[in-house]
Amino acid sequence: MMSTTSSKVTSDHLRRHAYLYVRQSSLQQVHDHRESTARQYDLKRRASALGWSTEQIVVIDEDLGLSGASAVERSGFQRLVAEVGLGRVGLVMGLEVSRLARNSSDWHRLLEICALAETLILDEDGVYDPSHFNDRLLLGLKGTMSEAELHVLRARLLGGQLNKARRGELWMRPPIGLVIDRAGRLTLDPDAQIQSTVRLLFDTFRRMGSALEVVRHFAREGVLWPRRGRAEQVVFGPLDHSRVLGILHNPRYAGAFVYGRTRQRKVIIAGQARFRRIPRADWKVFLPNTHPGYISWEEFETTQATLLANAHAYGHDRRRSPAREGVALLQGLVICGRCGTRMTVRYSQRGGHLSPDYLCQRRGIESAQPICQTIPGTGLDDAVAQVVLEAVTPAALEVALEVFDELRARKAEVDRLRRAQVERAREEAELAQRQFMLVRPEHRLVADSLEQQWNAKLARLAEVEEEYRRTTIIDGREVTADERARIHGLAGDLPRVWRDPRTPMRERKRMLRLLIEDVTLRRDSAIQIQIRWKGGATTTLERPLPLAAYDLRRTPAAIIETIRALTTEQTDRQVADTLNGRGLRSGTGEPFHRLVIRHIRKAYGIPSLAEHLRNAGWLTAPEIAIQLGVHQATAKRFAREGVLRAQRADDADQILFAPPTGPLPRGHAGKRFRDRRRYPQCVSRVRKELQYEA
Numbered sequence: 001m002m003s004t005t006s007s008k009v010t011s012d013h014l015r016r017h018a019y020l021y022v023r024q025s026s027l028q029q030v031h032d033h034r035e036s037t038a039r040q041y042d043l044k045r046r047a048s049a050l051g052w053s054t055e056q057i058v059v060i061d062e063d064l065g066l067s068g069a070s071a072v073e074r075s076g077f078q079r080l081v082a083e084v085g086l087g088r089v090g091l092v093m094g095l096e097v098s099r100l101a102r103n104s105s106d107w108h109r110l111l112e113i114c115a116l117a118e119t120l121i122l123d124e125d126g127v128y129d130p131s132h133f134n135d136r137l138l139l140g141l142k143g144t145m146s147e148a149e150l151h152v153l154r155a156r157l158l159g160g161q162l163n164k165a166r167r168g169e170l171w172m173r174p175p176i177g178l179v180i181d182r183a184g185r186l187t188l189d190p191d192a193q194i195q196s197t198v199r200l201l202f203d204t205f206r207r208m209g210s211a212l213e214v215v216r217h218f219a220r221e222g223v224l225w226p227r228r229g230r231a232e233q234v235v236f237g238p239l240d241h242s243r244v245l246g247i248l249h250n251p252r253y254a255g256a257f258v259y260g261r262t263r264q265r266k267v268i269i270a271g272q273a274r275f276r277r278i279p280r281a282d283w284k285v286f287l288p289n290t291h292p293g294y295i296s297w298e299e300f301e302t303t304q305a306t307l308l309a310n311a312h313a314y315g316h317d318r319r320r321s322p323a324r325e326g327v328a329l330l331q332g333l334v335i336c337g338r339c340g341t342r343m344t345v346r347y348s349q350r351g352g353h354l355s356p357d358y359l360c361q362r363r364g365i366e367s368a369q370p371i372c373q374t375i376p377g378t379g380l381d382d383a384v385a386q387v388v389l390e391a392v393t394p395a396a397l398e399v400a401l402e403v404f405d406e407l408r409a410r411k412a413e414v415d416r417l418r419r420a421q422v423e424r425a426r427e428e429a430e431l432a433q434r435q436f437m438l439v440r441p442e443h444r445l446v447a448d449s450l451e452q453q454w455n456a457k458l459a460r461l462a463e464v465e466e467e468y469r470r471t472t473i474i475d476g477r478e479v480t481a482d483e484r485a486r487i488h489g490l491a492g493d494l495p496r497v498w499r500d501p502r503t504p505m506r507e508r509k510r511m512l513r514l515l516i517e518d519v520t521l522r523r524d525s526a527i528q529i530q531i532r533w534k535g536g537a538t539t540t541l542e543r544p545l546p547l548a549a550y551d552l553r554r555t556p557a558a559i560i561e562t563i564r565a566l567t568t569e570q571t572d573r574q575v576a577d578t579l580n581g582r583g584l585r586s587g588t589g590e591p592f593h594r595l596v597i598r599h600i601r602k603a604y605g606i607p608s609l610a611e612h613l614r615n616a617g618w619l620t621a622p623e624i625a626i627q628l629g630v631h632q633a634t635a636k637r638f639a640r641e642g643v644l645r646a647q648r649a650d651d652a653d654q655i656l657f658a659p660p661t662g663p664l665p666r667g668h669a670g671k672r673f674r675d676r677r678r679y680p681q682c683v684s685r686v687r688k689e690l691q692y693e694a
Helices: 011-015 027-032 034-041 043-050 075-085 104-117 133-166 192-208 211-221 241-248 297-314 362-367 378-438 444-475 481-491 494-499 505-513 557-566 572-581 594-604 609-615 621-628 632-640
Strands: 017-021 057-060 089-093 120-122 178-180 186-188 225-228 234-237 257-259 262-269 272-277 285-287 334-336 344-350 353-360 373-376 516-523 526-533 538-544 646-648 655-657
Touching: 011 089, 017 043, 017 075, 027 034, 034 043, 043 057, 043 089, 043 120, 057 075, 075 089, 075 104, 089 104, 104 120, 104 133, 133 257, 133 285, 192 211, 192 225, 192 241, 192 297, 192 378, 211 241, 241 297, 353 362, 353 378, 373 378, 373 516, 378 444, 378 494, 378 505, 378 516, 378 526, 378 538, 557 572, 557 594, 572 594, 609 655, 621 632, 621 655, 632 655
Parallel strands: 017 057, 017 089, 089 120, 334 516
Antiparallel strands: 178 186, 225 234, 257 285, 262 272, 344 353, 353 373, 516 526, 526 538, 646 655
């Protein structure tokens, strides 16, 4: 039998405060259900009747408009629990248990603290002491029923909502580009500018294959994205990446009605509930082709596959990634032939140009081991590109012409959207003018405000017109017939288009991904390349291993043999002149000179011309002079006069003489210098004397 109220309230309770907790679940209930709020405030009289003075009664009503399903966001309930735990509260009042908490964990935690602090609980039915078993049992039962009531109400509402969704009749706010007509059917927005902008987004993604590229295209072309503001007013602003992803993932743009695409988690982070997407097989309602859409369901599935492949670039395995601007042609497509993981790209400067290398390094990074393999990509990319060009060349002309027409249509669409922005700004200015002209003269304050709005709209119109004029000038003139014929001629040669430096690397990669699924590389005695085409067919190539750094600077073997043959007849300087005259270059790409030839001879053991002659028995000037019994100058004179056979043996004026055959030449007896003069001496030998007189 429950104890009476008078026996439960003691003097110790009366010395402490009485706290009244007031709460409604939503702001609508606060506004509409005012009688329930008044009944909660009226509990102060119950506390006064039990002996608490007016000064001792504290009202906590800061949680009005908040749900009782959780105590995370209810600061008033948290303050109440803290005051009870500090022993400052003798009585906790609430109209019913559901006012305090609709969560069993929060409710029982409050009961535990009240029992330890000897705090009473009062509701519309009576006073309870949580430290007494019977009272605590009854309070626990009331808390369980309150939570069950919330569950039943929620299940009833969700059941009706789900039943209506299964018929496709559940109202949900349509996304931008779709509206509900007067008959209650979902249809395309009749606003031509909004409809064209949404179509441009899907066309751009279909062409670029990346949500980020869609944002960049809109920003580059100056196209604004529509949004619905307050009172369904449409405003235009810059397009951001998250909005593009939301639109591309929304199946309503494909004409499908979907319910249950996301599921809310109970975890609250930073004051917000967390949502997660669930697989399509777990969607509660999926009704395709229920209303007009901007794309077909097949294109929607293709878009989801593209987005998933792009997202893999940021996942753990990084199996694929979207085409980017780097010079690595196979970026995002290469798989290691040893361990099967995706290979990454590293760039380095070689010869003043960026050169890609494909690395398999993920497992090496994770386990602190050497990387699996590294393969230079320059020659590799060229080999794969050549295979692709040979595969698509027969259909190059037709594809290129379609691309040309698409570029023209794309430019016309962007220009039409820009003109639509100008027309909308002009309509808003005219509307502001009409509103100003219709105001009555005695309403000066209203007229001043409308005049300011009119001036703002006119300024906005001038700004939009100037922006349209500027972008039109930047886009340039239309393509002439002559230029179009040249473009057609260029389109017929896909390899030339592919190698054209004006073709962006990102576009080459996108063309490659239309044909190739992935490329597997393995480095052994040679580089094995396996190309897997769309559809499953494979092509295998083999490339030689790249040369080492010293091999890249090594002089070709054919030139070495040429030097070996020339040195039997020419000096180092003469050999260099001969090679340069033939247009040959050293391993470093520089012209030959005497020291380069000398270095090559020393490196490969090639004898010089002097060594060749000495090995053949030729004599130096001192040796031939001793043999002839003449001076070296006389021997050289014999060589100049043809008496002896001699040859310049190096670039330092060394002369070697062929071994003499037959009778040796002899030198004539020498004469004194004065006897060898041809003409008599003209100067008198008599010394001139000068006499001086005394």
